[in-house]
């Protein structure tokens with residue numbers, strides 16, 4: 001390897017691989033893991049000069065950034081840590097990077113807890129909450145409600161194709177919450193007995209659109225039609241600053257194997273030689289327009305979707321170039 005080639009610690013690559021494979025999943029968890037990986041990169045760096053240290057750190061951030069395109073919590077975490085990296089010596093750069101990562105992770109945890117308290121205020125004793133996918137921000141609201149003595153029940157959508165709803169069901173059962181697990185297609189029927197739809201977010205756009213696990217938008221449309229309020233639990237690292245300047249959020253298309261096994265493909269398409277092959281598409285997220293969202297709950301309070309841009313401008317100002325891009 002040439003001496004000017006960046007050196008990315010194997011632990012960073014391992015974390016990037018786990019995020020890409022969804023061994024590490026969930027927008028907040030991904031952000032936490034990315035910050036921890038940058039701290040490890042800094043800690044283990046044996047860069048000879050500050051320039052080499054910064055080159056390696058940027059390369060690590062880029063490797064993490066390129067794992068999954070939709071959850072803005074990942075680039076927001078990378079930006080936070082890299083903007084905290086400062087100093088004239090390698091040692092100073094190392095310690096400032098580690099400090100920035102530790103601060104980010106502590107703030108992430110506090111934000112989720114604060115968000116939970118705010119979201120819990122919307123829940124009443126005996127409420128039935130319908131969930132989609134597995135969102136730690138959403139569950140923080142239920143946990144805070146339980147801690148304040150509010151009893152809730154949950155209708156948990158399994159959330160094909162990866163069935164993250166099973167994680168939610170398990171977690172809620174651990175908390176003693178009565179759970180009804182349903183297939184996604186049954187959601188509209190169970191909205192008749194639902195008091196709140198409670199979901200998380202991977203990104204929130206400046207116009208109040210919510211980018212979340214595939215199926216969220218259809219659930220929100222059905223909830224609106226049934227008169228069930230839709231509450232989005234999303235700490236401010238889910239706010240997507242680039243959408244203030246018209247950028248759109250990339251929707252990750254994941255591999256077909258999550259939807260269809262090779263045997264199933266063969267069973268469907270095995271003898272269709274003359275025809276074009278069966279197409280399988282697996283978008284991992286969708287966009288829920290603001291008109292179907294009743295409240296976005298953050299650690300800074302709850303906002304109607306139309307006004308979330310005020311918080312976004314306060315927190316992010318005008319976005320600048322990505323700090324992991326070579327200057």
Ligand SMILES: O=P(O)(O)OC[C@H]1O[C@H](OP(=O)(O)O)[C@H](O)[C@@H]1O
Pocket residue numbers: 025026027028029071132133134135136137138164199200201202212213214284
């Ligand atoms: O940050 P928290 O609230 O935990 O999760 C937010 C969202 O991230 C997840 O994506 P994936 O399962 O990683 O594809 C789901 O879309 C979930 O609603």
